[in-house]
Amino acid sequence: MKKLFTLTLLLIVGTITAQDANVFLNRGFFKPTTTVKEVQQKVKEGNSPVDLSSNGFDATTNAILADASLDVVKYLLSIEGNVVNKVTHDGRTYLFWAGMKGNLPVMKHLLKLGAKTDVIDDKGSSALLFTAGGGQTNPELYNLLIDNGASINETNPKGANALHQLIGKAKSLKELDYFIKKGLDLKSTDKAGLNVVDYAARVGNKTIIEELVKKGVSYKDTNLDGSNAVLIASQGGRGGGNSLEFFKYLEGLGIAANNTNNDGVNPIHNLSYSGKDKALFQYFIEKGVSISKADNKGNTPLMNAAGRNSLEIVQFLEAANVLAKNKEGKTALMNAVRGNSKDVVVFLIDKGADIKAVDASGNSLAYYLLESYSKRNKKPFTEKWELLTEKGLDIARVQSEGNTLLHLAVTKNNADLLAKIASYKIDVNAKNANGLTALHIAAMTSNNVDNIKKLIALGAKTDIGTDFEETVYDLALENELLDKNEIEFLK
């Protein structure tokens, strides 16, 4: 028993070290006390100070986020490959991260090196808006950005300005004086009509709402999109939703709890994705919010919960018709198979969910099952595969755009998965709507020849051309990831 435990532990440790071989990509390496010497030593040991992690963080970003010293950041920026406007996570440059942390010295250094203030990140924020989103209220940060070309009036694609971005983290209205002096208006709204009260409500900042109400900022109003502050609060911010107590506070202000916006979305829809507090659901039910009604896209609370909420909440929301489809023809079971555990899938099937349902684009549950495949975590996939095939799920069914499951599985780069699928009666050489066989796609996208060889072993023919008269070899030759010396067998 103890041996098994040690082995498991070893395996876990092994996985961690393999994943985070580069210490700089490890959150926790950089500390405010980290010295340039220590960083240099790690570089010497072969850790790349330039490489990005799979989600776009690099050494410099991690150093800034960990409040490492200016010297450490300066050293990292002096390394070739860490250009000042390098694109990192969510399309942000270093200036965004330094701004979010309110790190004036690093910001000054970045701007001296030529950091641009007009870069817009993937979510649509500028460095100035992202600085505000970090809750920074030091006027010097903003003056610096504005002196370098930014404007206090910048808005994101939703029309939110610095005040909207900031209000969730604001501790008192006094902190906002600078922004108001600069011309921003507490009454300003974004494109959907949301004002600072709505933005504060989303993250449950009761203190600031109290001040805003006293100040005369409207809080009972219905926004252009039909929402009110309660509905916005039910969306929750990052890191968990709002408490029952907070909703009761909003209700006490005279804001209706039973609110549905123009998209037909009510608080229970919003909470159903990840809300875990049954009392909160119960509260809205008592206020007259429907537990089973679909929004305008056809999504019911059950469908939303089926995607990634707990079994307990899925069971709680079961009132909605388990067979219902949304406008895209998707069912709660499809959502569960794609994103949730076997338990939730079993529960929905026991309640009568249809394992033969097909969505509007022509995809069946088999498609969603494959979507749930993850190289890193195969267990839930394997469990659901066994359950559903036992229940008679048709693996051989051709999916949307003429794809067989083999077409869809090749991009997962896993030979075992291909063999598993090919054990069903699937035509290995079927062409999809784009005129491609599974082998064509393997030649185009694989990062090694194993996948390709496996398909050939399963009966894939190498002499079928694409509709553009390309051979499998042509496609492999164009693939930047394949070693060209290893593909001669396709000729």
Next chain:
Amino acid sequence: MKLKLVTITIAIVGLFTLAAFTTVPKTSQYKCMIQLKNYEGEGAYIVVSLLDSKGNYIETLNVLGDDPEWYHDLTKWWGYFENKNSKIDAITGATISGGQRAIKVIKIDDDKLDKGYKIRFETAVEDQKYVADDVTFELTSESVNSKVDGTGYIRYIRMLPQK
């Protein structure tokens, strides 16, 4: 009476003739294959647009990427498209990832050929840089039957007139 009928007939025939001459210009369909490089990362949002000779957007021909929340990442096109009420559902599809290809049918008015109009392919990938001119080429009788290399996420595009 008879004269009146003749007049009406002429009028009607005239109307039809007029209608024939003022109908929408003839449109042709092209098969357009977008082949991506094997870059690392998320699926690419791609928009195919028709531009006039001065580089102004005239029409959105195709969109790969069905979540409007990310459209603003296609910065230049978004500047044109944002405040338009054009319906693009019919020409919108899923994103494609590194190494993959999409084959789309796009419609272009015949009178746009050989007049200096251009086709632009803009691309954006999460956590990575946006490429305004991944592929841009002038719309000519030759280029609608050709292969053009990309400069960003696109390896090349191939155009093929459809019969």
